Amino acid sequence: MSEIQPHDSEADIRRLAERDELARLLGVELVEGGPGRCVLRMAILRQHLNFYGGGHGGTLFAFADMAFGLASNSRGHIAFGIDAHIAYFVGVREGDVLYARASELNRSRRLGTYRIEIERQDGIRVASFTGTVHITEKPVV
Template sequence: MSESTIERISAQEMAERCARTMWDDDYASRGLGMELEEVHPGYARLSMTVREDMVNGHDNCHGGFIFTLADSAFAFSCNYNNFVTVAQGAGIDYLAPAKRGDRLTAIAEERSRGGRTGVYDIRVENQDGRVVALFRGKSYQTRAQMIPGLEVE
């Protein structure tokens, strides 16, 4: 691609365009009723209401759904610079139960990014601000671009 066909945009606009591109094809997050509320370079906030079909035999939100919410926030927080970035590992600690009808919010923040790897912390809390889970994700940036012809100015 020639220099003249490259569009240069701000880091914030890049994060927003990458998020829109991912969101359009993210059937899993949308299918679970997640909402992408905010995105900045290295930061994302997603929310989801715990539905009846997300509750386990203890009448709590199944941990897999909480993990998925945190993982989605992780994905949007680390895919901000137009290079496809994937998880290379993640772990979660469950601190409190979430109940049917709870509105969960996952706040993802970049802690470290160097070379092609990064570390992200995600806090999942309910509508009362009670922390339900803490998630840590480790990312790996590939060489593939999400939106060809774009770069940060």
Template sequence: MSSNPEQADLIVDMMLNNDAFSRWLGIKVVDILPGFCQLQMLVTEDMCNGFSIAHGGIAFSLADSCCSFAVNAHGRKAVSVETSVNQFKALQPGDSITCTCKEESLGKKLGVYTAEIINQDAVRIALFKGTYYRSEKRWIEPDNNQESA
């Protein structure tokens, strides 16, 4: 397994290149390390529901992407198997939101991550928890001339 911080940026770039939904959200990567990620995005009117507030799936999706980037940054391909979110405040068009994810547990097959979303006024919007299955498939194959961690 590789937990190479330099590869984390490359892995997230590879993920975003194949992730039309995260690109549609306008996600910007602020920081990425194996087991840690921070993302930002702007809530737009086309993300709103019939109540003229952001659809709950917007905050959920930002947090899921944030945690997914953090776990995949370790080098192995991983997908969510269980997720939950508690939403405390509604998001409005024009809100700039930041999601910060941290690793709670990393095992051979599973990783557990929590993420907090705040708005531009540092008001807590949501808390997210995700469990991710870590496959044996690697984002970047190790160089056969070097030892693999």
């Protein structure tokens, strides 16, 4: 008789993060992860800026979306985004270090809702992202 192994959310998150080419390109690092949650870190570099010299909104959205993807795929089943919204509160500049903190608000058999708060190194909230995923029966590999 084989033993049922407990699901290792942190291992799934680390494995998925290592395969994320866009995260590597943007310099995003995984700080920690667990069931339905994760924390990412990213330093704002020149290539993350818009034409006015501030942090590009697309960079911030992508950063939040990465945390969303990792947190929503942390429970062993493939989940994919079906809706996402972001609100920007303050700008960021080159040299700022940002943290994306993802948390699970609700998860049912087929849907999950997540909130990602992006904060600067000084604790100031930069943006808030909310997303919903469709959860499949396929295992995360």
